[in-house]
Amino acid sequence: MHAWPASEVPALPGTGRDLRIHDTATGGPVTLDPGPVARIYVCGITPYDATHIGHAATYNAFDLVQRVWLDTKRQVHYVQNVTDVDDPLLERAARDNVDWTALAEQETALFREDMTALRMLPPRQYIGAVEAIPGIVPLVERLRDSGAAYELEGDVYFSVEADPHFGGVSHLDVAAMRLLSAERGGDPDRPGKKNPLDPMLWMAARDGEPSWDGGSLGRGRPGWHIECVAIALDHLGMGFDIQGGGSDLVFPHHEMGASHAQALTGEFPMAKAYVHAGMVALHGQKMSKSKGNLVFVSALRREGVDPAAIRLALLAHHYRADWEWTDQVLQDALARLDRWRAAVSRPDGPSAEALVEEIREALANDLDAPAALAAVDRWAVLQSERGGTDEGAPGVVSRAVDALMGVAL
Structure with a gap:
C-alpha cells in the first residue's frame, strides 16, 4: 500500500531541540x-468514514513530532x-450494500488526499x-x-497473564479495563x-x-492488536521511540x-513513550463515527476552506487536550491565516531569529503548538504596527511556520 506525496520541509538555520513529551505509561514528561x-x-484509520477532524487532530500531533x-x-x-479489514468496516459495507474492499480503497484514497492537502508528512511504510x-x-x-x-x-486468544507488565500503559483497574474492552x-x-480481558489474536472464518x-x-483473519504489533516489529523493532494515537x-x-510484543520478544518496553x-x-459530544457527529476535512475543502486554515484550527489546541470544533474555531483560524500572510507579504520586517527559537522551544516542550502560534502572532503584530528593516525576516518566518508547523503561507 502506498502513502501520499511528501511536501518539502524547508531547512532552517541553527538546530532544533530534543523533544520532551508526555508519556502515558509513566504519567509524566520524558526527553527522547x-x-x-x-x-x-x-x-491509522479503519477506512469506512475518513477523514474527520478528530482524525486530523491526531495526525497533526504526530506530524509535529516528525517536524521537531x-x-x-x-x-x-x-x-x-x-x-482495512475489521468488523466496523464490514458492517458499514453491508449496511450500504457495497463491497467491503471497494469501501476500504475509496476511504483510504480520500484519507491520502486529505493528508496531502493538510501537508502531513507521509509514513515511510x-x-x-x-x-x-x-x-x-x-x-x-x-x-x-x-x-x-x-x-x-x-x-x-492472547493470555494477558503471559506479560508481567500488562497494565503498565493504561494503569487502569480491572473493572475499568473490562468496561472499555466491551466498548472497544x-x-x-x-x-x-x-481471563475476561484476553483479546482475540485470530478469528476463525x-x-x-x-x-x-x-x-x-486454520482460515480466519487477525485480531486488531496483533496487526499493529506485527507491522511495528517488522519495520521498527522493539524499543522504538513513540507509539502514538x-x-x-x-x-x-x-x-x-505492548503485551503482545513483550510476550513475543521477552523485551520491555515495546516503545519508549506512549503518546x-x-x-x-461536536455539539458537546465526542466526534465519532458511531454517533455520526462528524466534520470531514474533505467537506471543508469542497466548501473552499483553505487547508492551511484547517491546520491552524488544529494547532490552536494543545494536542493532549479534549476540545470542541465550532464555527468560531474555524473563523479564528481563517483570520489568523490572513494576518500571517499579510505580515510575510511585506519586503522586510522585525528580526525573526528570536521567533524561530521561540517556536522551536514551544514545540519541543510537549508539542505546545498554541504557544508557537502566540509567538508568531506577536511577530505579526509588530510587523503590522511598526514594521522593521530586516529584509530576510518575512521569508524566515514563512519557512519556519512551514517547516515546524506544516502551514504554507
Whole structure:
C-alpha cells in the first residue's frame, strides 16, 4: 500500500531541540534522544468514514513530532497502518450494500488526499492489515506454541497473564479495563476465556465474512492488536521511540499491543513513550463515527476552506487536550491565516531569529503548538504596527511556520 506525496520541509538555520513529551505509561514528561534515526509508529484509520477532524487532530500531533525531529537533523522512520479489514468496516459495507474492499480503497484514497492537502508528512511504510497477514500468522503461532495464547472454539486468544507488565500503559483497574474492552471491540463476557480481558489474536472464518489461510491456525483473519504489533516489529523493532494515537487507543489497543510484543520478544518496553492525542467534540459530544457527529476535512475543502486554515484550527489546541470544533474555531483560524500572510507579504520586517527559537522551544516542550502560534502572532503584530528593516525576516518566518508547523503561507 502506498502513502501520499511528501511536501518539502524547508531547512532552517541553527538546530532544533530534543523533544520532551508526555508519556502515558509513566504519567509524566520524558526527553527522547532517539539517535540518528527516530522511530515512530502511529495507528491509522479503519477506512469506512475518513477523514474527520478528530482524525486530523491526531495526525497533526504526530506530524509535529516528525517536524521537531527533522529540525534536529535526524532522520525519521515513521510507520502507519490501515485497518482495512475489521468488523466496523464490514458492517458499514453491508449496511450500504457495497463491497467491503471497494469501501476500504475509496476511504483510504480520500484519507491520502486529505493528508496531502493538510501537508502531513507521509509514513515511510503505510501498511494495510490485509497485506500484513503473512507476517501476523507466524506471530500468533509463536504465542500459541509458547503458551502465551490458547484456542477457544477455533479462535485464538492472547493470555494477558503471559506479560508481567500488562497494565503498565493504561494503569487502569480491572473493572475499568473490562468496561472499555466491551466498548472497544473486546468480548469480556464470552464463556470459556481464561481471563475476561484476553483479546482475540485470530478469528476463525465466519460464514459470509472474508478469511485468509492461517497455516496451522486454520482460515480466519487477525485480531486488531496483533496487526499493529506485527507491522511495528517488522519495520521498527522493539524499543522504538513513540507509539502514538488518539487517547481512545490507550486501552485496550496500546495496552494489548505492548503485551503482545513483550510476550513475543521477552523485551520491555515495546516503545519508549506512549503518546496520545485528545478527543475532538461536536455539539458537546465526542466526534465519532458511531454517533455520526462528524466534520470531514474533505467537506471543508469542497466548501473552499483553505487547508492551511484547517491546520491552524488544529494547532490552536494543545494536542493532549479534549476540545470542541465550532464555527468560531474555524473563523479564528481563517483570520489568523490572513494576518500571517499579510505580515510575510511585506519586503522586510522585525528580526525573526528570536521567533524561530521561540517556536522551536514551544514545540519541543510537549508539542505546545498554541504557544508557537502566540509567538508568531506577536511577530505579526509588530510587523503590522511598526514594521522593521530586516529584509530576510518575512521569508524566515514563512519557512519556519512551514517547516515546524506544516502551514504554507
